[in-house]
Amino acid sequence: MRATVPFLCLVIAMPLGAAAEDIALTSRVAAVTLYPQGARVVREVPFDVPAGQHDLVLVDLPQDTDLATLRAEVSGAEMGSVTTRRTAQPPRSETQSAAIEAAREEVERREDALRAARADIARLRLAVDAAEAQTAFLGQLGQGEGIAAQDVATLREMAEMIGQQTLAAREAAHDAARAAEIAERGLEDLEEALAEARQALAALVPEEEDRAMLAVTITAAEPSTGTLAVTYQTWNAGWAPVYDMSLARETGLLTIERGAYVRQQTGENWQDVALSLSTQRPSGQTRPSEIGPLLRRIGPPEPQLRKEALGAAMDSMAMSEAAPSWQDAPIVETASAEFDGLSVSYDYAPPVSVASGADALRIALGTLETEATIEARAVPLYDSNAFLMAEFTNDTGELILPGETHFYLGESYVGQTMGDLIPAGAKSEASFGPIDGLTLMRTVLDREEGGSGLIRKSNDLDETARIEIENLTAEAWPVRLLDRVPYSEQEDLQIDWQAEPRPDEVDVEDQTGVLAWDFEMAPGETRRLRIDYSMQWPEEQELR
Structure with missing residues (x-):
């Protein structure tokens, strides 16, 4: 026989009725589903009862248990009402292991x-x-x-x-x-x-504070053995992904060791619990934002004020006048979009023990492997060395969640960063530190700014930059060099540019003016590139 109460029936602050026999039980956390913030906790306790009506009493729930989310389920007897109490508990016997x-x-x-x-x-x-x-x-x-x-x-x-x-x-x-x-x-x-x-x-025994209490009324037609299961949410727990990315340069094999940091501050220890990790975020936004009507108005232009007389108060008033009347619509603070729309879960096979308030416990979630394309990324505008990059496609068939990522080149630790979300099938890249032997230098050779003609009607600026990259290592490197030239979206600002050699790609990743050169560099080789650009604009304007 199995019965379930789907909703919390009653919260009282008076002594329990004595019509039924009270059977005190000591429960344990049996299973936990952890979310990035929060957890679903399942407690289970077996019981043996004679025939008749009884109250199964648990007095060891954590004090901060979210009683509104508490659900009870009984097997082996017919279940009746459920009573909870946060204070003024009946005395309980202390059982010591x-x-x-x-x-x-x-x-x-x-x-x-x-x-x-x-x-x-x-x-x-x-x-x-x-x-x-x-x-x-x-x-x-x-x-x-x-x-x-x-x-x-x-x-x-x-x-x-x-x-x-x-x-x-x-x-x-x-x-x-x-x-x-x-x-x-x-x-x-x-x-x-x-x-x-x-x-x-x-x-x-980390907790000394009071506990919450739960009483479940059951009826058994004959002496019975059963199980009481209690489920509730807690917000004092969570997990975060962590990764170790290791690159083998000889083969291009990229190994991704997945893990999770597990933490909980529920006031009690979890001992040998069945642990599942979920990317759902019950603590975040659970419904779409609401949108209200948009009312626009027209009217006579506002009188122009002298700039020096336009103080902060007038600024505020002008902004208020110009603002559309959507302020009555609710303003919803959006949650982090890192996990929104995802529903991935991981079941951790061996039982896990997590002490309350202890340091984060790291558990392994398995290893993924993929092939990466290796290149030396050179950005001489900002860097003096090229960096080792590994470009790869997430062909593992699994989602790589955002999380703390540590990078290893072989056995050598390179550094760490917060990784981005990489959906299955998406392209991504990882950096494995600078290449000290690939040196970069960018020098501005010529920069002139001034007017043209006897009667000055325009301004102009000319700039020439020389880029030099030298391979001081003992091996060849595939290099991708990135630089840029200015661009304009105004007709009066004219920009012309040229580069020697011509770049292999213009407007890289839809970024206007970003240029890329791809080439191989032999050991000891030196390469030079040249970028020239000129800008012209009317005299009454200034360059920004």
Whole structure:
């Protein structure tokens, strides 16, 4: 028999009714579906009940459980009402696992050891004080008024006694001080051991705050065994993709090791849970934005104001007048579009344990491989060296999500960046650092600006740039060099340009004026390129 309550029935703040037998249960987190922000948590607990009506009571839900999203499901009995409570819980019995008990005993043992060590140090310090007091006393024995009346033999015996006793007292003080110093150094190890034991205990039992409570009424026609499953959302958890991209230059093989950083601050530890990762974003925008009507108006032109009289207040007023009347429409702050429209999930096979509030746990999600085309990318306008680039198509059949990406050239670590979304079948590229032996230099050889003719009616600017690239490495490189020339969208601003040699591609990636040259460079080879451009515009205008 299986029953489900699809909605939270009742939230109360009064004691539970006593008509049914209360059966206290201790639940555990069995499965978690993590979103980039938030998680769906499933708790399961078996039960054995005699025939009749009973209340299954869970008092170990986290205090910040989103009770509005809580759903309960029962197998093995007929399910009735569901009651939740966040405060004023009935008392619950504390069940301690063997691991928790052992951890607490270890903390107590190390606390006792630390106290005993500190007591030993205190006793050694007392011995030092006693020896020093004895030395001081012996030093005063020879200063009494009756010493002069003693005979020589007595004085000799007294001097020997004082000397021997003083030496013994000083040796005792020295030994006790030395032992105390050694013991104090040992305190550090004991303190570290105690801190580790307390940390281990805290990892097992991190939460001390109150818990939320759930009570489910069930009816069993006969003694039954079943399972209570509770599902709810929490926003104190999430995951983020992470990648290691490794390029083999000899073969062009690009290896992408996928992983995920998992985190949670729910106030309880997840121990051996079944973990799934989803790209859905229930915490983000879940419906399209609404659009309202657009009212435009016409009217007489506004009077022109002197610029110096146009202050911030007048600016604000003018903008208000010119603004269309769509302010009444709701303004929706858009969520990050990195995952919108995607529904990818990853099931992590082995059970996972994640401590609450601990550092992010990294898990592996498998490895992808693809072939990359390698080139040296040269941008002499900004860089003094070319960079190693790997261009590839995501032919893995899987989506590569945005995330922290670390780059390796063979076994050497290159650096990291935040990677972009790469859909299946899309083209992309990755950079694997500078090539120190491919040097770049861009020099402006000539730049002239002035008027033309005796009667100046126009302005002009001429510029010549020389680009030099040198291969100082011992191998050949395919090079793609990028530069640019200015462009104009105004009829009065005339721009002419030429390059030697002519570029292989103009307006690269639909960027007007961006030029590209593709060529092979042999070891030790040097290449030079030249770019000339001229601009002309009316005298009454200025170049911007």
